[in-house]
Amino acid sequence: MKPLIYAHRGASTHFAEHTRAAYMQALADGADGVECDVHLTQDGQVVLIHDDTLERTSNGFGDVTEHTLNELRELDFCSWKGAQIPDEFGGVSRQLLTLSELLDILLAAGRDIGLAIEFKHSVSFDAALEQATLAVLISRGWVAEGSKLGNVVISFMSFSPDSLETMANYVSGDQLCQLVDDVDAEDIAASLDLGPVANAALALLVKKSLERAERNLDDGTVGLAGPGIDYVRRHPERIQTWLTAGRRFRVWTVDAPEDVDLCVSLGIHEITANDPAAVRGVIR
Numbered sequence: 001m002k003p004l005i006y007a008h009r010g011a012s013t014h015f016a017e018h019t020r021a022a023y024m025q026a027l028a029d030g031a032d033g034v035e036c037d038v039h040l041t042q043d044g045q046v047v048l049i050h051d052d053t054l055e056r057t058s059n060g061f062g063d064v065t066e067h068t069l070n071e072l073r074e075l076d077f078c079s080w081k082g083a084q085i086p087d088e089f090g091g092v093s094r095q096l097l098t099l100s101e102l103l104d105i106l107l108a109a110g111r112d113i114g115l116a117i118e119f120k121h122s123v124s125f126d127a128a129l130e131q132a133t134l135a136v137l138i139s140r141g142w143v144a145e146g147s148k149l150g151n152v153v154i155s156f157m158s159f160s161p162d163s164l165e166t167m168a169n170y171v172s173g174d175q176l177c178q179l180v181d182d183v184d185a186e187d188i189a190a191s192l193d194l195g196p197v198a199n200a201a202l203a204l205l206v207k208k209s210l211e212r213a214e215r216n217l218d219d220g221t222v223g224l225a226g227p228g229i230d231y232v233r234r235h236p237e238r239i240q241t242w243l244t245a246g247r248r249f250r251v252w253t254v255d256a257p258e259d260v261d262l263c264v265s266l267g268i269h270e271i272t273a274n275d276p277a278a279v280r281g282v283i284r
Contacts, residue, residue, distance in 0.1 A: 003263055004032040005279055006116055006272045008253050009050065013275035016081035017057065018048040020097055021089035023105050029277035033114025033270070034106070035157075035252075038099055038133060045069040046099040046132050052122065072096055099136050106152045116177065116250070116272075118157040125162040134170060147175040157226055157250075161212040164222055177224035177250055178216045181231050217242050226250050229259050232266070243267065257282045 010022025011029055018036060026034050037050040042065055054060035060067070060075040078085060078095040085091070097105075099117070106113050119129050142149040156167050157177040164176045183206060216222045225239075225247045232239055232251055243249065243266070251263055252272040260282045263271050273279040 001267060001269075002283055003268050004114065004270045005276045005283075006033040006035050006114060006250065006270055007031040007276045008035050008272045008274045009037065009048075010034060011274070011276060013255075013278070015083050015085065015089075016078040016095065017050065018097065019078050019095035020101075020105070021078065021083075021085045021095060023097070023102060024089050026276055027105070027109050027113070029275075030280065031113075031276040033116060033153075034102075035116040035118065035272055036099070036102060037118045037120050038129065039064045039120055040129050040132055041069045041072060042066055043068045044132060046129075046136050047072060048097045048099065048102060050120065052120070069098070099133065100140065103136075103140055103149065103152065107150050109151065112151050112153065114270075115152050115154045116157055117154065118179070119160065119163045121158065121160045121163060125160055127163075127166050130163060130166050144171055147171050155224060157224075159209075159213065161209060161216055164216065168221065172223070173221060174223040174248070176222040177226040178213050178222045179226040179252075180210065180213050180217070181228040182234060183210060214238075217247055218245075220245070220247075224248050224250055226252065228252055229254055229262075232262070232268075239266065254279065 007026030009017035010019065011025035012022050014025050015021035023034055036048045038046050039049050041047055047069065049057065049064050051057065053063055054075065057080065058075040058077045073096060076092055078092055106115060117133060137149065137154065140149055142154065147154045155175045155177055156171065157179055158164055159179045164178055167176055217225050225242050229251055249268045250270040250272060251268050254260055254263055254271040254273050255275060260279055264283060271279065
């Protein structure tokens with residue numbers, strides 16, 4: 001069985017992540033699906049950005065949630081990558097995408113395509129992002145049964161158990177992907193330097209969240225397992241247990257040939273890669 005290939009934030013090896021160019025390249029490369037991270041703007045728009053802040057992937061600064069969509073449109077989200085964008089992929093001013101604009105691109109693909117939407121949350125959980133995302137999808141004609149919109153099959157991902165347990169009220173577990181990865185809770189807490197008492201409380205919260213995520217996969221609350229490739233290597237028995245229990249796997253981020261080979265040998269169903277064309281070449 002050959003795994004399906006999802007483009008991680010688009011074909012992000014070639015063009016800046018989450019940009020129009022990255023997603024159009026992913027489709028041109030024959031990706032079976034694409035993955036995106038979503039945040040809310042100050043005026044409640046769902047945009048495709050990974051980080052909570054703007055500094056890494058744009059010439060702006062500050063929190064995404066502190067900017068309106070129009071303010072974000074004024075920023076350059078692609079030049080940092082250093083890639084020349086072909087005319088048919090749009091200019092610099094058209095590279096930032098809303099969720100609805102990504103849907104337009106995928107609906108025009110002319111073939112079936114998967115869309116994996118990852119909800120990005122800080123330590124505290126607020127369902128506003130999930131509700132806004134559902135509102136966008138429903139306004140476009142999304143059907144919850146089967147989670148389809150035209151030729152696009154949509155699944156939802158998060159590291160947050162709260163997020164997926166919220167989404168379980170709207171879609172079946174087959175369309176929910178619980179992301180898991182090994183974390184050092186103490187290191188995360190210490191990096192924020194909130195003081196010894198707050199650090200201890202945060203470390204406990206992070207640890208409990210991972211345990212809940214793993215339980216969601218143990219008991220079948222969600223049907224899709226989303227471990228990082230390093231997690232797959234460190235926990236072979238747990239991976240085999242979930243596979244035997246019938247969980248479908250979507251592993252990230254799989255770029256190295258040896259990681260592709262490992263996923264194929266395990267019977268992994270879907271892999272997420274920065275360069276889908278290169279990964280397809282390895283599989284062939």
